Amino acid sequence: MAAPIPRLAPVTTTAPALPPSPAMAAPIPRLAPVTTTAPPGPPSPAVVLDICPPPSTPSVPGPVPDPDGVPPLQHTTGTTTPGNPTEPAKRRSRIYPTPVAAGGPSPSPTGTDRGDPASLGGLETPTPPQEMLEGITVLDLTQYLAGPAVTRLMVEMGAEVIKVEQPPYGDPMRSQGPRRNRRSGFFVQQNRGKKSLCVDIRRPEGANLIRRLASHVDVVVENFTPGVLEGKGLDYATLSADNPGLIMASVSGFGQTGPGSDLRCFDFIAQGYAGLMDLTGEPDGPPLFVGTGLADTNAGVHAFAAIGYALFNRTRTGRGTHIDVSMVDALFHVHETAVQAPAVSDGEYRPRRQGRHYQPVSPAGSFHGPEGWIVLLCTVNQINSLWDALGRPELADDPRFDTNDGRIRHRDELTAIIEEWLARFDTDAEAIAALQEAGVPCGPVLNPADAIDDPMFVERGTVRMIDDPFIGEFPVPGFPIRFDDTLPQGDLVAPLLGEHNREILTGLLGLDGDEVAELEARGLLGSKDR
Known part of the structure; x- marks a missing residue:
């Protein structure tokens, strides 16, 4: 920073900037923080990524009877323990790890105590840093996983997220199992703080209310089948006419254009189209799907990043934009070898299911350890470290193993040598320690339920404990991005269905109590008191 960095000549053919959008011209009123939540109702009759079909009976105002026939669980503001409405809610510090032992809060990620003035060079302790997305308001028209994954990251960065749900049951994931006290851990994890x-x-x-709200927000995120919102007058062209600075992110299975744009999609369908399933499984077995919502969350992360760039660009141009993220496109983008290698190799390389070994490198894959499975990979830069760990330096000159191509051809023999050595140890941990000491990249194959106790996960906050008013305390994945001056929020709570109807409609649209009551009486709004 001693001297300005030379800048290249700017492109001169840019369009003139628009005036700031209504969302930029003046601060948007901030709504009160979420404080309480309650269990969800039964599944929505919604079709995938589409609006629910009209109900057989008209909506009625007030709480919807639970088809399970279970009495509603009452909640009190600030309570946290199921069945004990008098116990005060516990709020966690805004730090990455949950403290794992007595003696004060965990150290900051930088190794200094943020609350100690001495660690700040004698300066007074600063006020908590502003969240990076503080002041940004998001209208969340999403359900299931791909869309909520976008806004989940945004709310942790400080954005105010208004989740729009369809009566009578809201997001179908409110009923996704497993549940405790009829409260879905899946829904809580994806919708905390909204x-x-x-x-x-x-x-x-109802569509008109959403259109009016869109003129007061910075970002709209939606994951309906393309064309659905256009039919409701809630497409980007319509909304941006009222709010030129609006940024809208559309997350769908196959994108907003092209021959597959009108098809409905779930995660595993995207895995199939993107070629991921064809590469997963044993070579002589059927294609398998990856056991997590990778296509959903991967698309969500791409949309999250795109929104950040769009917000930055809006500060320069005043313009909003429409972001089109396809689950299939985003997942196809992860192929590091399978797309280009057949052409580059003149057809010699053909992507195929690899089983427990990685096709382009040997040794690379999962190996039987003394207790479970151990994964390791050695390129040309680490292979001598493996020979040292095995106590077999002569293998470096063995013509079967002196090149990667040779090690691929003789993979079975090399696997037998490695697994015979691993069997000499009493535990996987001892074998892994010996490999790591020699410089071999390796690690255990953990079940996620066991990984939450791994010291590395706990120390970095890769897993964290959260409190929910009805589930109680349970672990969720931690926020995966680290900033040295901003920490993720640790006290976010998922909302009741329709919990903030009145607050949003009066706070952002200026409706009075009588007008909101009329909307409720006409069945336009829904809510549950649990």
């Missing part, structure tokens, strides 16, 4: 507005957008009056 505010719930339950409005029937199948009806023109």
